[in-house]
Amino acid sequence: MNGTRQLHLNAFMRPATIHAGGWRYPGAYADANFNLTHMKYFATRLEEARFDGIFLADHLAVLNMPVEALRRSVTPTSFEPFTLLSALAMITNHIGLLATGSTTYDEPFHIARRFASLDHLSGGRAGWNIVTTSNPDASKNFGREEHLEHGDRYRRAREFHDVVTGLWDSWADNAFVRDQERGILMEPDRMHVLDHHGEFFNVRGPLNIARPIQGWPVIVQAGGSDAGRQLAAETAEAVFAAQAHLEAGQAFYKDVKGRMVAVGRNPEFLKIMPACLVILGDSVEEARAKRARLDSLVHEESAIASLSIALGCDASGFDLDGPLPPIPESNATKSGRERAIALAERDGLTVRQLALRLGGYSGLAMVGTARTVADEMEEWLETRGSDGFTIMFPFLPQGLDDVVDRLVPELQDRGLFRRAYEGQTLREVMGLPRPENRFFSDRQAAE
Numbered sequence: 001m002n003g004t005r006q007l008h009l010n011a012f013m014r015p016a017t018i019h020a021g022g023w024r025y026p027g028a029y030a031d032a033n034f035n036l037t038h039m040k041y042f043a044t045r046l047e048e049a050r051f052d053g054i055f056l057a058d059h060l061a062v063l064n065m066p067v068e069a070l071r072r073s074v075t076p077t078s079f080e081p082f083t084l085l086s087a088l089a090m091i092t093n094h095i096g097l098l099a100t101g102s103t104t105y106d107e108p109f110h111i112a113r114r115f116a117s118l119d120h121l122s123g124g125r126a127g128w129n130i131v132t133t134s135n136p137d138a139s140k141n142f143g144r145e146e147h148l149e150h151g152d153r154y155r156r157a158r159e160f161h162d163v164v165t166g167l168w169d170s171w172a173d174n175a176f177v178r179d180q181e182r183g184i185l186m187e188p189d190r191m192h193v194l195d196h197h198g199e200f201f202n203v204r205g206p207l208n209i210a211r212p213i214q215g216w217p218v219i220v221q222a223g224g225s226d227a228g229r230q231l232a233a234e235t236a237e238a239v240f241a242a243q244a245h246l247e248a249g250q251a252f253y254k255d256v257k258g259r260m261v262a263v264g265r266n267p268e269f270l271k272i273m274p275a276c277l278v279i280l281g282d283s284v285e286e287a288r289a290k291r292a293r294l295d296s297l298v299h300e301e302s303a304i305a306s307l308s309i310a311l312g313c314d315a316s317g318f319d320l321d322g323p324l325p326p327i328p329e330s331n332a333t334k335s336g337r338e339r340a341i342a343l344a345e346r347d348g349l350t351v352r353q354l355a356l357r358l359g360g361y362s363g364l365a366m367v368g369t370a371r372t373v374a375d376e377m378e379e380w381l382e383t384r385g386s387d388g389f390t391i392m393f394p395f396l397p398q399g400l401d402d403v404v405d406r407l408v409p410e411l412q413d414r415g416l417f418r419r420a421y422e423g424q425t426l427r428e429v430m431g432l433p434r435p436e437n438r439f440f441s442d443r444q445a446a447e
Helices: 036-048 081-089 108-121 136-141 150-168 226-235 246-262 284-296 300-311 334-347 351-360 370-382 398-413 426-430 442-446
Strands: 008-012 053-056 096-102 126-131 218-221 275-280 365-368 388-392
Touching: 036 053, 036 081, 036 398, 053 081, 053 126, 081 096, 081 108, 096 108, 096 218, 096 426, 108 126, 108 150, 126 150, 150 226, 218 226, 218 426, 226 246, 226 334, 246 370, 275 284, 275 370, 275 398, 284 351, 284 365, 300 334, 300 351, 334 351, 365 370, 370 388, 370 398
Parallel strands: 008 053, 008 388, 053 096, 096 126, 126 218, 275 365, 275 388
Antiparallel strands: none
């Protein structure tokens, strides 16, 4: 190890376990998604382990799979992310609080206000995961019969980001003087009215909350398509990536960071953190046995539903024991479709085999002892496959406790992970600069 780079680790916590069989595993909390007592335990343990942040995805539709499959899924009921993170902010002090906010089915003023509030409530620990929402069923919950086209979603997302960050910059850092003797709460010349008029939005502003403690909450992006990579290069400070093996991770890392250079951004200020399912055992054989048992708990109905979601089309009529047929383009996720097709081709999988792989978990998985998993993580870090990982737990609480009690100490002993938080805000912990206000210079804010 070169001694200068350390891993960044986020915990993916919604759904609390990403594996479709995780809630059925012996000893697992079947209600982990919807139990505040459990979520408080998870948050405090992750903070004890010095994780960068807790990452909550969001889902804006329940009916994204047939009801027969849905009845076997943990996804139909979960806490709304902002509400949950606000509660967790009260029992934690350092760990970051990251939530998804849709640029397709929300409005910039709402997103700007919620994240600014969370940043103030948590003392500067908020992060916004920009998503365009891939599930077409979400449209019907927001008064639209048709899902916005993929290209339009990303153009809207780019403008959405500019409006939100502009609203966060509505006030100079010293705008609220609260001078009780003079009776002056704020200085009007330290307020900016955005007055944005664009292709998708007309937003006057200003935001009715002081500038976030971090200037802007940390910006996260999760899309893997060409449009998603470009959006990440232009806007993101962390990427929730989905590469399943090191070679793909290295290619993604080089591509996105190269795009950053092309648009004039410093690639060091973007942390690429692929999703990684971690399963630990006293031996590699024991860990593999856990994975096999976990995969055996996935029902075929759930597996076919997962395949349909990944492909963006109904797979229930496919020949389960034949090869994957040609899959047309869809208006759902582009990168998910491409990954599923590539997996079937690479491993020569039948439709049934592909469905069972996707129904459990088909992405990057590190299965072994704390030592062997640490070896893999170190290789990804040192060969520029990632800057860290978004850890997914196979079942809870045991899977989380294994990572905290076994893997983290191994990483710390190698100098690969922190023993203490580097600062109070999420930006400080992740080594990211505080953005300067685009309307008020640091000099003006100091006057």
